[in-house]
Structure formats: structure tokens, C-alpha cells
Amino acid sequence: MNRFGEELECLKLKLLEMSSLVEHAIQRSIDAVIKRDQIAAEEVLSAEARINAIELEIDALAIELLALHQPMAGNLRLIIAVLKINTELERMGDLSVAIAHSAKSLIDTPALEPIVDIPLIAGLVQSMVRKSLDAFVAADVDLALSVLTSDDTVDSLRTTFYHQLVSFMRKGPQNINPALNLLAITRTLERLADHSTNIAEDVFLFVKGVDVRHNLSQPMKN
Amino acid sequence: MNRFGEELECLKLKLLEMSSLVEHAIQRSIDAVIKRDQIAAEEVLSAEARINAIELEIDALAIELLALHQPMAGNLRLIIAVLKINTELERMGDLSVAIAHSAKSLIDTPALEPIVDIPLIAGLVQSMVRKSLDAFVAADVDLALSVLTSDDTVDSLRTTFYHQLVSFMRKGPQNINPALNLLAITRTLERLADHSTNIAEDVFLFVKGVDVRHNLSQPMKN
Numbered sequence: 001m002n003r004f005g006e007e008l009e010c011l012k013l014k015l016l017e018m019s020s021l022v023e024h025a026i027q028r029s030i031d032a033v034i035k036r037d038q039i040a041a042e043e044v045l046s047a048e049a050r051i052n053a054i055e056l057e058i059d060a061l062a063i064e065l066l067a068l069h070q071p072m073a074g075n076l077r078l079i080i081a082v083l084k085i086n087t088e089l090e091r092m093g094d095l096s097v098a099i100a101h102s103a104k105s106l107i108d109t110p111a112l113e114p115i116v117d118i119p120l121i122a123g124l125v126q127s128m129v130r131k132s133l134d135a136f137v138a139a140d141v142d143l144a145l146s147v148l149t150s151d152d153t154v155d156s157l158r159t160t161f162y163h164q165l166v167s168f169m170r171k172g173p174q175n176i177n178p179a180l181n182l183l184a185i186t187r188t189l190e191r192l193a194d195h196s197t198n199i200a201e202d203v204f205l206f207v208k209g210v211d212v213r214h215n216l217s218q219p220m221k222n
Numbered sequence: 223m224n225r226f227g228e229e230l231e232c233l234k235l236k237l238l239e240m241s242s243l244v245e246h247a248i249q250r251s252i253d254a255v256i257k258r259d260q261i262a263a264e265e266v267l268s269a270e271a272r273i274n275a276i277e278l279e280i281d282a283l284a285i286e287l288l289a290l291h292q293p294m295a296g297n298l299r300l301i302i303a304v305l306k307i308n309t310e311l312e313r314m315g316d317l318s319v320a321i322a323h324s325a326k327s328l329i330d331t332p333a334l335e336p337i338v339d340i341p342l343i344a345g346l347v348q349s350m351v352r353k354s355l356d357a358f359v360a361a362d363v364d365l366a367l368s369v370l371t372s373d374d375t376v377d378s379l380r381t382t383f384y385h386q387l388v389s390f391m392r393k394g395p396q397n398i399n400p401a402l403n404l405l406a407i408t409r410t411l412e413r414l415a416d417h418s419t420n421i422a423e424d425v426f427l428f429v430k431g432v433d434v435r436h437n438l439s440q441p442m443k444n
Contacts, residue, residue, distance in 0.1 A: 056435065059427075063302060070292035080285060080305070087306070166402065170395040176388060205281075213278065 004069045008078070011061050015082050015089075018054045019133045021047060022089045025096035026129060026192065030122045032103035033185055036111070044100035051093040058086045081206035085136060088195045088202075092129070095188050095195075102185045112178055115168050116161040118185065124154055125189045125196070132199040139207045147200035154193040161186045226291045230300070233283050237304050237311075240276045241355045243269060244311045247318035248351060248414065252344045254325035255407055258333070266322035273315040280308045303428035307358060310417045310424075314351070317410050317417075324407045334400055337390050338383040340407065346376055347411045347418070354421040361429045369422035376415040383408045 025047050032041035062083050065071065071079060128150045135143035165179045165186075201213045247269050254263035284305050287293065293301060350372050357365035387401045387408075423435050 052435070063298065066288065066302075067294060067298050072289060076285065076289050080288075083302070083305070084309070087309070166398060169391070169398050173392040176391050176398075180388065213274070 004065070004071070004075075007061070007065055007069075008071075008075065011058065011065060011079070011082055014054060014058050014061065015086060016137070018051065018058060018086065018089050021051050021054065022093050022096070023126075023129060023133070025051065025093055026099075026126060029096040029099035029103065030118075030126070032100050033106065034119055034122070036103075036107050038104070038107055041100040041103045041107070044096050048093060048097050051090060055086055055090040059083065062086070077206045077209060081136070081202045084202045085199050088198050092192055092195045095192050098188050099185055102181050102188070106178065106181050109178055109181075115179065116164050116182060116186065118182070118189075121154060121157050121161065121186060121189050124150060124157070125193045128154070128193050128196040132196040132203070135200060135203045136206070139203070141204055141207050144200040144203040144207075147196055151193050151197045154190055158186050158190045226287070226293070226297075229283070229287055229291075230293075230297065233280065233287060233301070233304055236276060236280050236283065237308060238359070240273065240280060240308065240311050243273050243276065244315050244318070245348075245351060245355070247273065247315055248321075248348060251318040251321035251325065252340075252348070254322050255328065256341055256344070258325075258329050260326070260329055263322040263325045263329070266318050270315060270319050273312060277308055277312040281305065284308070299428045299431060303358070303424045306424045307421050310420050314414055314417045317414050320410050321407055324403050324410070328400065328403050331400055331403075337401065338386050338404060338408065340404070340411075343376060343379050343383065343408060343411050346372060346379070347415045350376070350415050350418040354418040354425070357422060357425045358428070361425070363426055363429050366422040366425040366429075369418055373415055373419045376412055380408050380412045 025044050028037075028040040028047075029044045031037045032044065062079050065079055066076075128147050131143055131150075132147045134140070135147065162183065165183050168175050169179045247266050250262040250269075251266045253259050254266065284301050287301055288298075350369050353365055353372075354369045356362070357369065384405065387405050390397050391401045
């Protein structure tokens with residue numbers, strides 16, 4: 001493998017490390033919510049610095065590769081995809097921190113009967129995150145496509161939860177704060193799903209050289 | 223000017239067109255909220271298609287420039303900055319659509335006494351958006367830096383509004399829906415401010431080749 005090939009491998013490995021840190025942060029932030037696990041929440045907060053640092057390393061390496069080796073076609077698209085996915089992952093790390101903060105607020109309040117099915121939406125979102133990253137690693141456009149369709153399920157679940165939480169709030173002012181926390185958590189989970197969708201779209205662009213953004217109703221035409 | 227120079231000019235002009243469309247969409251979405259202006263809300267919804275289309279054009283042109291001309295140093299950083307800012311602008315367009323939808327829900331309900339000072343936070347956010355884009359055009363790192371400091375003001379204003387809206391909700395269940403709408407609007411405005419901050423950080427990377435992300439407390443050291 002030549003020098004460029006080695007550096008490209010290194011870039012991909014760094015992105016995998018980033019993915020794995022962010023997936024773990026998401027998992028632990030969800031544990032913090034569902035299991036009321038204070039330690040999990042603290043873990044997420046302390047993982048943020050490493051995620052931020054590796055984001056900068058990946059961006060710097062990608063730009064260096066572009067500058068020194070002037071890659072063409074497939075490799076150029078790969079590096080652009082890494083830059084885009086890197087940005088998504090860092091934002092996803094920030095969202096896991098937001099979930100950890102909401103979890104900490106909930107841990108401090110008395111336990112509620114489950115108002116909305118957080119484990120259900122969390123499981124769907126984690127599966128989308130995993131599939132979008134697997135799709136990138138395997139350059140698998142069919143898997144990327146499956147992420148795009150799951151996003152609609154998450155959106156409609158979130159709308160259902162919104163109405164359930166509003167009804168719960170209407171029952172008494174003591175319900176307002178916990179409901180707002182749960183609302184924040186489901187909204188943040190939905191944003192994680194949106195970032196997975198963005199990654200899946202980046203996979204299309206990288207693998208097929210085709211931009212499926214804003215044309216999701218007919219993505220297979222190309 | 224050579225062929226590359228001409229195409230780079232074209233790329234910058236397209237990004238300016240994108241900026242101007244997104245700034246206008248934000249302005250009209252805020253008009254829809256503050257003036258209860260249904261026509262402004264509809265304008266935002268119908269502007270989305272053009273914003274999405276120009277995002278794809280800019281990405282395609284930037285990747286073509288990288289592939290055909292293998293630019294070095296400053297021009298490479300400029301093209302990477304355009305790619306990053308383009309993504310931010312498209313997301314900001316989506317957020318203006320979200321504000322327009324919230325505005326439409328509010329227009330359908332009886333007018334409220336102003337609970338929170340939406341024009342104040344909206345004005346601050348619009349000023350951040352404008353400054354971040356001006357900083358890019360003028361390659362002005364001081365202006366970019368002023369965006370980074372404004373973000374803290376917006377965050378603290380949003381926290382104040384949050385507490386005001388929760389108190390308002392506690393006064394009676396009839397207040398819950400309008401308060402949730404106003405909460406959604408202030409949160410979306412805060413997200414617009416976050417995107418402006420991202421653009422300001424991209425300006426640093428482009429102008430100075432220095433990454434100030436995650437190191438905002440000491441940005442001038444480099």
C-alpha cells in the first residue's frame with residue numbers, strides 16, 4: 001500500500017473510532033434515562049472532550065490528504081463523505097450530552113409511571129445510527145436506504161408522544177416539568193435520527209456519486 | 223482570470239445567493255410569528271425547494287472544483303469552508319420552515335399578551351446570522367469572533383424565556399399549547415444561533431487555517 005493508501009486507511013480508522021465513541025455515548029445517555037443511571041450520565045459528559053478532539057484530528061487529516069495527494073473520483077468522494085459524517089457525529093455527541101443532562105434532571109425527581117415508551121423510540125434511533133454507520137463501512141446503499149425509511153417511523157412516534165405528553169401536562173401543573181423533560185428527550189432522539197439520515201445520504205453520495213438529498217421519494221432512479 | 227478563478231468566483235456567488243435566500247426565509251418566518259402574517263409563513267414554505275436545489279448545486283460545483291483543479295492551501299480551505307457553510311445554511315432553511323409551521327399554529331389561536339420577548343431574541347439571532355455570513359465574505363476573523371460571544375447571550379435569554387413559559391403553563395392548562403409553540407420557536411431560534419456559530423468557526427478555519435472549535439475560550443492564541 002502506498003503512502004496515500006496508508007493515510008486513507010488511517011482516516012477511515014479514526015472515523016470508526018469516532019463512530020464507536022459516539023455510539024457508546026448515545027447508549028449510555030439512553031441508559032441514564034431508562035435506568036435512571038447517574039454514572040452513565042456522568043460518563044457521557046466526560047466522553048465529550050475526546051469526541052471533540054478526534055473531530056478536529058479527522059478534519060485536519062482529511063484536509064491534509066486533499067492538499068498533499070489531490071485524490072480523484074472515488075477517493076475524493078470518500079474524503080468529502082468522511083468530512084461530512086465527522087460533522088454529523090460530533091453533533092450527535094453533543095445531543096447525547098443534552099440527553100444526559102435531561103436524564104440528570106429526571107433522576108432528581110420522583111419516579112413516574114412510564115408516560116411514553118422511551119425504550120421503543122430509543123431502540124429505533126440506535127438501530128438507525130448503527131445502520132447508517134454500517135452502511136458507510138460496507139459502502140452499502142441498500143442499508144443506507146433502510147435508514148431513510150426508518151426516519152418516518154421515528155417522526156410519527158415522536159408526534160404521538162408529543163400528544164401523550166401534552167395530555168399528561170393538562171392533568172396537573174405538577175406534571176409540567178417531568179413532561180417537558182421527556183419531551184426534550186424524545187425531541188433529541190428524533191434529532192439523532194435526523195443525523196443518521198444525513199449520514200445515510202452521505203453514503204449515497206460517496207458510493208454512487210449520486211445526491212439523494214431532497215429527492216428521497218425516488219432514490220433508486222439513479 | 224483563469225478558468226479555475228472563474229469557477230471559484232461562481233461558487234462564491236452561488237453561496238451568496240444561498241445565504242440571501244436563507245436570510246430572507248428567516249426574516250419572513252420571524253415576520254410570520256411577530257406580525258401573525260400568514261402570507262409570510264407561506265412564502266417560507268414555498269422557498270424551501272429553491273434552497274434545497276441550490277444546496278445540491280453548490281456541493282456538486284465544489285466537488286467538481288476539487289476534482290478538476292486540485293487546489294492548494296488557501297483555495298482548498300475556501301472550498302472546504304463553502305461545503306461546510308452550505309450544509310449549515312440548508313439546515314437553517316429547514317429551521318425557518320419549522321418556525322413558519324409554529325407561526326401558523328399560533329395564528330390559528332387567539333392573540334396572547336406577549337409572554338416572552340420574541341422580537342428581542344429574534345433580532346439577536348438575525349444579527350448573528352448576518353455577521354457570520356459577512357465574516358465569511360470579508361474573511362474577517364474579528365467579526366467571526368463577535369458571533370461566538372453573542373451565542374452566550376442567546377443561550378441565556380432562551381433559558382430565561384424557558385422559565386417564563388413554564389410559569390405561564392402552570393397558571394392553567396389553556397396556556398399549555400400556546401406556551402409549547404413559543405417554546406418551540408425560541409428553541410429553533412437558538413438552533414439558528416448555533417448554526418451561525420458553526421459558520422463563524424468555519425470562517426476561522428478558512429481564513430487562518432486554525433480550528434477554533436472546542437477551544438473558544440482562547441481563540442486568539444493562534
